[in-house]
Amino acid sequence: NTIREEVVPDQMLLAAAEATAGALGARHCWIFRRTPLGQFTKAVEHDEPPGSTPEAAVRAAQELIVHGDPQNVVESKVGNTLMLTSVARYRGEINGAISACRDNDQPAWNAADRKLLAGVADHLGIALEQIANHEALERLSRTDELTGLSNRRAFFDDLEKRLAHQRRTQRPGALLYVDLDNFKPVNDVHGHHTGDAVLIGVSELLAGGTRVGDLAARLGGDEFALWLEESDEPAAIVKAETLLDQIATLSGYSADAARPLGFSIGIALSDAAVEEGFKDLVGRADEAMYQAKYAGKGGYVVGASASKVTERE
Incomplete structure (x- = not known):
């Protein structure tokens, strides 16, 4: 009993x-x-x-x-x-x-x-x-069925815990919001089976280089996120540039030469000295990703710091 x-x-x-x-x-x-x-x-x-x-x-x-x-x-x-x-x-x-x-x-x-x-x-x-x-x-319940990465709910739960840990250790961290460029044409031209293969390939790129404390997730559709534990701006940029190079390994899945697969990456740096919730951090990374997208795709943008966003508001 x-x-x-x-x-x-x-x-x-x-x-x-x-x-x-x-x-x-x-x-x-x-x-x-x-x-x-x-x-x-x-x-x-x-x-x-x-x-x-x-x-x-x-x-x-x-x-x-x-x-x-x-x-x-x-x-x-x-x-x-x-x-x-x-x-x-x-x-x-x-x-x-x-x-x-x-x-x-x-x-x-x-x-x-x-x-x-x-x-x-x-x-x-x-x-x-x-x-x-x-x-x-x-x-x-915590895993994306297709890719095996954490799903949106699990990632946000874990990210909140990583931010709490960051505040205790006073170490830097960075969030990369990764969006696939020209993914819809892949489905339109080659079909959803090929599109699934692309998403699985992207998940392997993200998970393959993670360290203890890092988090990788598929947030939905063709949007992914990567938390880099104890990483400052130079380290985050190196990671973004590595991903931009690695996406070339999936170029064979592109719809055509005019619409190559690529990444638009937004980087949000997390400052342990600034009290910021995970939603605001994700929002800054998401905004930076769209800036990269509007700048011509296939690149990254380091978003405004949390303190500057607060001042602007």
């Missing part, structure tokens, strides 16, 4: 670990998830002692997989710790494990303890499957 009462995945598993430890009189309890590659990774722990590692519990879970056990429970002793481990299954497939620990000064495990942990593991298998499904849906 404790597992079902929680709706947030981490809280659900932590509640299960705490309840299991309490029911067994255990001092520690670990819950693991099994990756698609068959590895066990620690999901949560209850009252984990400093410096301890769950490696022995992982070995016990692996032992169950290899050798099996009628009760689906294995006991082991590691140093001064008495460990009881059971694997979780969903429709016969192992998707996790749970391990509880007692110290030597506590009673040894008995049949009732083993039965209880095996029962918890049965419920845990269902809970882990539900969590995996929830995470898959969350990824789908």
